[in-house]
Amino acid sequence: MHIAEGYLPPLHAAAWTAAAAPFVIHGTREVARLVRERPGARLLLGAAGAFTFVLSAIKLPSVTGSSSHPTGAGVGAVLFGPPVMAALGTVVLLFQALLLAHGGLTTLGANVFSMAVAGPWAAYAVYRLLSRASSGIRVFTAVAVADLVTYCVTATQLALAFPDATGGFASAWTRFLGLFAVTQIPLAVVEGIIAVLLIGALRTWAPDELAELGVLQPAPQGEEAARA
Amino acid sequence: MRIDEAAWASPWRHRATGDKALLALGMLLVAALSTSRTVSVLVLALAAGVALVVARIPARTWLSALSAPAAFVAVGSVALAVTIGADAADTLASVGAVDITRSGVAQAVSASLRSFAAMACLVLLAATTPMTDLLAWLRRLRVPEAMVDIAGLVYRMLFALLDASRSVREAQAARLGYRSGRMARRSIGMLLGAVLLRAWTRARRLEDGLAGRGYTTSLRTLPRQAETSPAFVGISALVLSGLVSLSVSAALRGWP
Numbered sequence: 001m002h003i004a005e006g007y008l009p010p011l012h013a014a015a016w017t018a019a020a021a022p023f024v025i026h027g028t029r030e031v032a033r034l035v036r037e038r039p040g041a042r043l044l045l046g047a048a049g050a051f052t053f054v055l056s057a058i059k060l061p062s063v064t065g066s067s068s069h070p071t072g073a074g075v076g077a078v079l080f081g082p083p084v085m086a087a088l089g090t091v092v093l094l095f096q097a098l099l100l101a102h103g104g105l106t107t108l109g110a111n112v113f114s115m116a117v118a119g120p121w122a123a124y125a126v127y128r129l130l131s132r133a134s135s136g137i138r139v140f141t142a143v144a145v146a147d148l149v150t151y152c153v154t155a156t157q158l159a160l161a162f163p164d165a166t167g168g169f170a171s172a173w174t175r176f177l178g179l180f181a182v183t184q185i186p187l188a189v190v191e192g193i194i195a196v197l198l199i200g201a202l203r204t205w206a207p208d209e210l211a212e213l214g215v216l217q218p219a220p221q222g223e224e225a226a227r228a
Numbered sequence: 229m230r231i232d233e234a235a236w237a238s239p240w241r242h243r244a245t246g247d248k249a250l251l252a253l254g255m256l257l258v259a260a261l262s263t264s265r266t267v268s269v270l271v272l273a274l275a276a277g278v279a280l281v282v283a284r285i286p287a288r289t290w291l292s293a294l295s296a297p298a299a300f301v302a303v304g305s306v307a308l309a310v311t312i313g314a315d316a317a318d319t320l321a322s323v324g325a326v327d328i329t330r331s332g333v334a335q336a337v338s339a340s341l342r343s344f345a346a347m348a349c350l351v352l353l354a355a356t357t358p359m360t361d362l363l364a365w366l367r368r369l370r371v372p373e374a375m376v377d378i379a380g381l382v383y384r385m386l387f388a389l390l391d392a393s394r395s396v397r398e399a400q401a402a403r404l405g406y407r408s409g410r411m412a413r414r415s416i417g418m419l420l421g422a423v424l425l426r427a428w429t430r431a432r433r434l435e436d437g438l439a440g441r442g443y444t445t446s447l448r449t450l451p452r453q454a455e456t457s458p459a460f461v462g463i464s465a466l467v468l469s470g471l472v473s474l475s476v477s478a479a480l481r482g483w484p
Contacts, residue, residue: 004297004301007300013260028372040439042377042378042381043432043438044431046380046382047427047428049381050389050427087375088378095379097354099232101293101354158307162335165329175310179306193413197416201417201418
């Protein structure tokens with residue numbers, strides 16, 4: 001859920017930009033290092049960014065009948081890692097603001113923080129913690145958690161900017177959480193399921209690429225022989 | 229991608245990016261920083277006038293861009309306007325336990341107006357300046373080279389991938405791939421897998437082709453040199469100083 005251009009008061013917009021900046025700078029350094037070491041990585045990163053944009057432009061049929069767009073934060077973190085996702089996510093959010101009028105420049109920092117920093121890092125942490133679980137459960141949980149964390153952070157940003165006159169932050173927070181839950185909780189579940197299916201499809205079509213990204217252990221010899 | 233099409237066809241296409249950015253981002257800054265509804269409405273009207281009359285952005289493109297955040301603004305406004313257990317003095321109306329408060333409605337109106345005013349300024353820039361010009365401008369502003377390069381690659385690959393995803397989706401739909409929710413989720417998983425794989429293959433082929441031509445640094449193209457127009461900058465500066473002084477006096481005199 002993108003916070004619209006100009007919606008946040010100026011101080012809040014500036015504060016969230018400052019909060020997101022170190023992560024984005026770290027991600028940019030990481031990207032610059034990758035590109036220096038392997039010039040070909042530049043093109044793969046471009047492809048990853050374009051893929052994230054296309055992913056977020058797809059309309060998902062949701063359980064409750066509402067349609068919503070996936071954030072791509074969870075899948076991106078699992079496939080490319082959170083630092084790279086912070087940098088790519090910033091590019092994708094900038095493109096969404098300029099090409100689709102989703103989000104904006106003044107709220108770019110706040111949106112980057114929720115969708116390209118908090119979501120991916122949460123997904124990555126969950127993915128790491130569940131290293132013993134089956135791959136399906138790991139991917140589903142990571143992607144669903146990324147969406148839920150993004151949604152909670154967005155609600156927090158809005159509640160901090162617009163606290164309730166009588167109930168203060170807590171009252172405003174529960175209200176934003178409640179209103180966005182209608183679309184965001186089904187979205188988390190659906191995006192989780194789709195991520196499992198996506199990784200499953202990639203596992204059959206592109207096991208080598210997945211192994212290169214470190215998502216999949218290289219297939220053991222026996223399995224390789226059996227497939228041949 | 230109506231905005232992108234409008235940008236390439238815009239009569240302002242050959243104006244210097246810095247000139248357009250000065251006007252649009254300057255107005256955006258005034259809209260975002262102002263706390264007065266009067267200033268928001270004025271910026272919105274001015275940005276709409278410049279966009280539709282001077283820069284001749286097609287009205288349908290402009291309207292669809294401006295209404296893109298409408299759903300978010302609507303939900304946000306509901307969240308701002310209602311509360312539970314408000315002071316009786318502040319209550320406008322009550323539906324059961326839920327109260328609509330005067331201060332909440334005022335806050336919702338201010339935030340929504342500010343948002344639409346800022347959006348109109350952003351659209352003024354986005355629908356008159358193609359992404360390649362904006363990226364060249366960012367490079368001149370010393371945004372890290374690696375990021376500008378990757379953004380350029382994303383833009384280059386975007387349209388091919390969107391086309392691919394559209395045709396895969398059409399093919400799936402023709403084979404009843406979206407008949408039920410379960411099948412739709414399966415189809416979308418496969419669709420995304422196919423798109424990612426295609427992106428990858430394309431990137432790898434581009435890489436091989438470029439490596440053969442000695443590609444090590446960045447994929448640069450010669451930017452079209454656009455001259456800064458003193459008249460445009462002068463008028464922009466005049467408009468901006470007018471808006472700034474209005475905004476300051478609005479803040480000092482406490483206009484709504």
